[in-house]
Amino acid sequence: MTLRRYAPLALCGTVAACGGAGTSTVPHGSATTASIKHVIVVIQENRSFDNLFDGFPGADTVSVGRGAGGVSIPLHPASLQTTYDLDHAHTGFLREYDDGKLDGFQHAGVLGPGSPPNAAYGYVPPGETVPYWTMARRYTLADRMFQSNTGPSYPAHQYLIAGQSADADENPSLAKDGTKAQDAAWGCNAPAGSYVNLVAPGGDKRGPFPCFDYQTLGDVMDAAGVTWAYYAPPYGAPDGGFKWSGYDAIRHIRFGADWAADVVSPEARILKDIVGGSLRQVSWVVPSTLDSDHASESDLSGPHWVSEIVNAVGKSRYWTDTTVLVTWDDWGGWYDHVAPPQVDAMGLGFRVPLVVISPYAKRGYVSHAQHEFGSILHYVEETFSLRSLGQADARADALEDCFDFSQPPAPFSTIPE
Numbered sequence: 001m002t003l004r005r006y007a008p009l010a011l012c013g014t015v016a017a018c019g020g021a022g023t024s025t026v027p028h029g030s031a032t033t034a035s036i037k038h039v040i041v042v043i044q045e046n047r048s049f050d051n052l053f054d055g056f057p058g059a060d061t062v063s064v065g066r067g068a069g070g071v072s073i074p075l076h077p078a079s080l081q082t083t084y085d086l087d088h089a090h091t092g093f094l095r096e097y098d099d100g101k102l103d104g105f106q107h108a109g110v111l112g113p114g115s116p117p118n119a120a121y122g123y124v125p126p127g128e129t130v131p132y133w134t135m136a137r138r139y140t141l142a143d144r145m146f147q148s149n150t151g152p153s154y155p156a157h158q159y160l161i162a163g164q165s166a167d168a169d170e171n172p173s174l175a176k177d178g179t180k181a182q183d184a185a186w187g188c189n190a191p192a193g194s195y196v197n198l199v200a201p202g203g204d205k206r207g208p209f210p211c212f213d214y215q216t217l218g219d220v221m222d223a224a225g226v227t228w229a230y231y232a233p234p235y236g237a238p239d240g241g242f243k244w245s246g247y248d249a250i251r252h253i254r255f256g257a258d259w260a261a262d263v264v265s266p267e268a269r270i271l272k273d274i275v276g277g278s279l280r281q282v283s284w285v286v287p288s289t290l291d292s293d294h295a296s297e298s299d300l301s302g303p304h305w306v307s308e309i310v311n312a313v314g315k316s317r318y319w320t321d322t323t324v325l326v327t328w329d330d331w332g333g334w335y336d337h338v339a340p341p342q343v344d345a346m347g348l349g350f351r352v353p354l355v356v357i358s359p360y361a362k363r364g365y366v367s368h369a370q371h372e373f374g375s376i377l378h379y380v381e382e383t384f385s386l387r388s389l390g391q392a393d394a395r396a397d398a399l400e401d402c403f404d405f406s407q408p409p410a411p412f413s414t415i416p417e
Contacts, residue, residue, distance in 0.1 A: 035360055035405060036383050037321040040270075040283045040313065041376055042306055043160060043244070045153065045292040046088060046332025047124075049143055049351040050075070052293075054123035056136060058366040059143040062337045065121045067106040075335065078122025080129065080303075084112035085296040086120055086333025090151035090169040091203050093349060096120070096333070097150070097340075105335045112296045121335045128300055131307035131415050132355065135326070138413070140356040140365045140402040146340045147330055147349030148373040148392045154186050154196065154210070155346075156329040157246035159373040161230070161284065162216040163391030169346065170197040172210040187211060187248030188255065189235070199345050213251045215389060217282075217377055218258060226384045227280040229273075233288050234265035244286045244329070274312040282380055285309060295332055307415040310357055314412035323358040323383075325376055325399075341370070343395065348372055356402040359409035369401045 054061045054075060067073045086092075087109030098104040108120040116122075126133055148159040151169040158165035172186055174194045185191065188211035198207035221228045232245040247253045247263050264270075267286055273279050291305035292298045306326055313322050331350035340348040354371060374392030379399045381388055388394050 035321060035409070036323050036358070038279055038281055038283075038318055038323070039380055039383060040279075040285060040309065040322065040324045041160065042285045042309060042324060042326045043157070044287060044302060044306065044326065044328045045244070045294040045298070046330055046334075047293055047328045047352065048331040048334040048336035049145070049338070049353050050336045051078075051123050051332070051334035052129065052132065052328070052353050053136065053141065053143070055126070056133065056141065056143075056366075059141060060338065060368070061143075065105065065335045065337060066101070066103050067118070068103050070103065071106075073106065073118050073121050075121050075123050076116065076118075077125045078116075078119070079300075080124045080293060081298065081300050082112075082295045083114040084110050084119060085294075086110060088152050088330055088333040089171075090149075090155075090197070090199065092333060093150040094203065097350075100339045100342075102337060102339055105333075108333050120333055129303050131303040131417060132326075132353075134415050135307075135310065135355050135357055136353075137364060138410075139358065139361040139363065140367055142354040142356065142367040142369070142371050142399075142402065144338070144351065144368055145327065145354035145371045145375075146351055147347060148396075149330075149347045150340075150349040151330070153244055153329050154249070156373070157244055157286075158212075158249060159392055160327075160329065160376065161218065161246045162214055162250075163374050163377050163389045163393045164214060165346070166212045166214060167198045167346065168196045168207060168210070168212075169199040169204050172196045185248075187245065188251050189248060210249055211251050211254070212249055216247070216250055216253065217380060217386075217389065218247065218253060218262065220381070220386045220389065221282060221384070222258065224384065224386055226282060226386065228282040229262050229264045229270075229280040230284045230286070231264045231267040231270045232286040233267050244292075246284070246286075271308060271312050274309075274316050274318060277317070279318055281384065293328065304417045307417045310415050311417065314414065319412050320359055320409055323356065323361070323379075325379075326353075326355040326357065327373075327376070328352040356399065358403070359412070360403050360405050360407065361410075362402060362404050363407075363410060365402070367399075367402050369397060371399060372396050375399050 155165035374396030377393035
């Protein structure tokens with residue numbers, strides 16, 4: 001399949017060599033970083049590991065889940081395209097986690113019509129996700145990748161750019177008359193009266209306006225001269241907007257020079273930049289709603305969208321020095337049988353998949369090492385000799401076990417779209 005959003009362009013240009021600055025750095029050029037000059041982080045939506053990779057050879061999955069009182073509940077097929085969604089708020093995590101017993105999924109909240117009994121115990125039929133399984137079989141799949149937080153997309157995207165969310169644990173809401181709430185824009189452009197809840201004992205509490213000013217990986221890269229871009233749907237787009245644009249919630253970026261220079265819309269622009277030779281050294285890619293894998297909101301195009309990105313890289317001059325990290329921002333309310341370690345008040349959350357695609361990724365490997373969203377930040381910091389943010393990145397590994405730089409770089413073979 002050709003690029004569906006942009007016509008092919010002639011390859012041109014180069015990306016300048018990266019530099020580093022600051023404290024708490026890891027020497028660039030080590031055996032785990034020397035060959036990588038570009039990192040792309042593809043952020044999909046709302047899938048647990050058991051839900052998306054059930055039965056994957058060598059991975060830790062189950063065919064039967066646990067319900068209330070220890071009852072056994074078989075997992076059932078549930079299409080990637082459903083008419084219903086599942087509760088994946090922080091409070092929903094607490095119910096499903098149930099102090100580590102993982103028996104609360106039977107009581108997961110369901111939004112929308114057409115859900116079967118025990119809706120959370122669903123797995124996506126592999127025939128709907130052939131590109132994901134192909135990437136995982138050829139490269140590295142991590143089955144101990146945990147969310148760094150225990151809530152939905154807004155705080156999850158903050159952890160993927162900053163290793164923290166200032167204790168925000170839910171999506172923003174807009175109060176009306178002090179009694180009603182509805183989804184609000186997810187950042188500094190939210191209407192007056194918007195707020196985001198903060199983690200609290202046994203649940204959460206009403207917090208501040210959803211616009212913060214902590215340091216992000218983008219700030220660290222700016223200081224070090226490392227180029228970056230955050231590709232996301234444009235504001236007001238009918239199938240996305242700023243809904244999942246993490247940098248919209250960072251005041252000094254939303255109203256600073258980086259917003260015009262480094263936050264790029266539409267998200268499909270990354271395909272043009274890869275083909276045209278203008279890929280930044282580090283890129284995040286946020287999908288449109290239809291391409292996102294989000295239950296009840298997307299169609300079946302998510303795997304094809306991701307394979308478009310990977311194929312564009314693989315067919316370009318960037319393949320030999322690029323790592324593509326594909327992950328999902330939260331578990332979406334879907335059952336997962338592995339109890340996440342609890343390292344602080346925010347997490348860790350349930351497992352989500354991570355696929356590591358690179359000519360130096362271990363081939364046909366399932367990583368059982370513990371990773372989290374901070375691992376992605378730590379990997380970027382190590383690769384480009386960046387100072388640590390001192391948040392989730394500081395405690396997390398740097399995906400070391402996913403690579404083998406002693407092996408010859410793998411030639412690229414097209415991923416089926």
